[in-house]
Amino acid sequence: MxxxxxVILFIAVVFIARSLKVVPQQHAWVVERLGKYHAVLAPxxxxxxxxxxxxxxxxxxKEIALDVPSQICITRDNTQLQVDGILYFQVxxxxxxxxxSSNYVIAIxxxxxxxxxxxxxxxxxxxxxxxxxxxxxxVVNALDEAALNxxxxxxxxxxxxxxxxxxxxxxxxxxxxxxxxxxxxxxxSEGRKQEQINIAxxxxxxxxxxxxxEKQAQINKAQGEAAAILAVADATADAIxxxxxxxEQPGGSQAVQLKVAEKAVEAYAQLAQKNNTMIVPGxxxxxxxxxxxxxxxMKNTPPTSR
Numbered sequence: 336m337x338x339x340x341x342v343i344l345f346i347a348v349v350f351i352a353r354s355l356k357v358v359p360q361q362h363a364w365v366v367e368r369l370g371k372y373h374a375v376l377a378p379x380x381x382x383x384x385x386x387x388x389x390x391x392x393x394x395x396x397k398e399i400a401l402d403v404p405s406q407i408c409i410t411r412d413n414t415q416l417q418v419d420g421i422l423y424f425q426v427x428x429x430x431x432x433x434x435x436s437s438n439y440v441i442a443i444x445x446x447x448x449x450x451x452x453x454x455x456x457x458x459x460x461x462x463x464x465x466x467x468x469x470x471x472x473x474v475v476n477a478l479d480e481a482a483l484n485x486x487x488x489x490x491x492x493x494x495x496x497x498x499x500x501x502x503x504x505x506x507x508x509x510x511x512x513x514x515x516x517x518x519x520x521x522x523x524s525e526g527r528k529q530e531q532i533n534i535a536x537x538x539x540x541x542x543x544x545x546x547x548x549e550k551q552a553q554i555n556k557a558q559g560e561a562a563a564i565l566a567v568a569d570a571t572a573d574a575i576x577x578x579x580x581x582x583e584q585p586g587g588s589q590a591v592q593l594k595v596a597e598k599a600v601e602a603y604a605q606l607a608q609k610n611n612t613m614i615v616p617g618x619x620x621x622x623x624x625x626x627x628x629x630x631x632x633m634k635n636t637p638p639t640s641r
C-alpha cells in the first residue's frame with residue numbers, strides 16, 4: 336500500500352477517534368475549546384472538533400459514599416473521642432465541580448472533619464452518644480452550604496464509631512453497672528412495697544368480710560330470737576284464750592279452783608321437805624279450807640268418759 340495512503344488513513348482514524356465521544360449514562364464530561372470551558376456532554380454519542388476541543392473533566396452523577404478518615408475530637412468536658420464516619424454526596428453541577436475547586440473530594444473531606452470537631456467540641460461526652468442524629472444533621476448543613484460553590488450536593492453524613500479512651504470506657508461501664516444495680520434495688524423495693532400493700536389490702540378485705548359475716552349472723556340471731564319470742568307470745572296468748580274459753584264453759588270455774596287448790600297443797604308439801612325441816616303453815620285453817628274446797632269440787636265434778 337502506498338505510504339501516503341497509510342498516512343491519510345492514520346490521520347482519518349485519529350480524526351474520527353478525537354471527534355466522536357460516547358458518554359455513559361449518569362456521567363457528565365466537560366469539554367474545553369481552546370483552553371476555555373465550552374460545554375458538558377450529555378450521555379450518548381457526541382461530536383468534538385479535533386485539535387480544538389479537549390475533554391477536560393469526567394464526572395459521575397451517581398451518589399458517592401466517601402469514607403471520612405478517623406480523627407481525635409475534644410468534647411466540651413475535655414474528653415478525647417476518636418470519631419470516623421461516612422459522607423454521601425452527589426455532583427449536581429459538572430461545571431462548578433470542575434472549576435469551583437481543585438479537588439472537591441479533598442475539600443469535602445477536610446470540611447467534614449473540621450465541622451465534626453467543631454460540633455463535638457460544643458457537647459459533653461454523654462451527649463455525643465445521645466445526639467448522633469443532631470451531630471449528623473449539623474455536619475450535613477454546614478457541608479451542604481459550602482459545597483454549593485463546588486457543584487456538589489451533600490446528602491447524608493453518618494458517624495460510624497465514637498470511641499473514647501479505655502479509662503473513660505471503664506468508668507462508663509462501672510457507671511452503667513451501678514445504674515443497673517440501682518434499678519434492680521428499686522424494683523425489688525417496689526416489689527416488697529407492693530407485696531405489703533397487697534397483704535394489708537387482703538387483711539382489710541378479710542376483716543371487712545368477717546365483720547360483715549358477724550353482723551349478718553347477729554342480725555339473723557336477733558331475727559330468730561324475735562321470731563321465737565313472737566311464737567312464744569302467740570302460743571301463750573292462744574293458751575290464755577283457750578283457758579279463758581274453758582273457764583266460760585259450765586264447771587270451768589270449779590275446775591280452776593280445784594287446780595289452784597291442788598297446786599297449793601303440792602307447794603306446801605314441797606316446802607315441808609326442804610332441808611329435812613318440817614315447815615308448818617302459820618294458819619292451818621287455810622290449808623284445811625283448801626283441802627275442803629278441793630274435796631267438794633271433786634265430789635261435784637262429773638266423771639269424764641274414757
